[in-house]
Amino acid sequence: MDLARSRTTARRLRAAYVVVAAADTLLAGTGGERAHRARLLSKPLLMPLLAASLATDPRAATSPLRTTTLVAEAGGWGGDVLLLGEGPGRFMAGAGSFAVGHAAYIRGFRDRSRARCGAAPVALAALWVVTTPPLALAAARQDRRLGASVAAYSAVLSSMVAAATRVDGSLGPAARRSTVAGAGLFLFSDAIIGLRELLLEESPRRLESAVMLTYAAAQLLLADGAARAGAPALVPAVSRTPG
Template identity: 40%
Template sequence: MTGRERAARAALAAFAVAAVVHLAAQLAGSATADHLTKPVLVPLLAACAALRGGPRLLIAALLCGWAGDVLLQLDGDTSFLAGMAAFAAGHVCYLTLLTTRGAFVDRRRAALTAAGYAVVWLVALVVVWPGLPSGLRIPVAAYSLLLTAMAAAAAGLGPRATAVGGALFLLSDTLLATRLADLPQLPAADFWIMLSYLGAQYLLATGRYGSTKPFVQPARTSSVCAPP
């Protein structure tokens, strides 16, 4: 094992510890532990990806997520919109990475997946739209469309872990949107939002896109991604 790989594993272990502490803080209602741990979580994943020679777009996506995490800890609509913009930039990075380094598992399946995600986006938007503050309706609609496109691309172009990561990202932000719309919340809602978010970033950061090798295009008759 090389020194870089040992450092990458150390960063991943530190992420795991910080994630457990952060999620425990969510359950305990400790605002101090929440604010102290949240800003260090995604940078540890970015460090792991960088040490493993991950593509720049992956590292950029993670750093955009870190910026969004920090901005969303601040109060006010301006900080919220800035945080949303940072996450949107991250989704653009993920989407570009998926479309340039991914491989169609099956074109028909990819099209059906995209259609299914489009339906999910439309239904979720219809549900939350009436309760959203008027100034956030258009930004939330645009952001959620970009996020849904990223999740659909992850499912249609990436391996299974990447597909799950995209779906978890969509789930996390959908739960957050229901809060913005003042809809009924799950018990310990912050815990579930962060659990799905951290799971998403982990799967996107440590999946096959963490390698410097592009996907090998699968054979026309194959229904699974070929190994790199």
């Protein structure tokens, strides 16, 4: 597949992802059996579309974040599917699948991290210490197993965001901005879930739309960061192409 065709395919797949994400966001806030049945189709489509767009993007061919991001998206797909069900067991399994995805992101980010730690990881660690115990205790009141799961998942997620803030600038400023923004938005999305599931007795349905909107945007930004991380290596090859 030539470069122009690959780029077109990647853009079309990314556009399809945005359309499906918008539809799923609306369905998430609608409620009802019909909307739930529709989400059995829309939500599981998200990560395959995004992964296919990254896999076909010529910018990502030389990206050091390509493989780990694809693995992370597979973990996200498992979490998406599992969390379509209800109950503590499905919640813990879904969180575990997402944690595998975060571990893959961490591996990619740490392989390209700066030597200096900076203030962001310290701030995130402090935030975890302050916010996680109340959430874990609230979860344990519902099911004892949930408390440990929430604490462990929160630690992995916070570590992923911290690792994203340490991505080296050599990957390009645009790649770093997308990566940090995507990781931060992922944390915000899961914070809404914690608020809805564990602290609010009757949360408004529109919070589910907020979760999906921020989650879908976070995954898109992380994929964009991975693609842009390979873009600088693509420029010399493009410039040598005969006009």
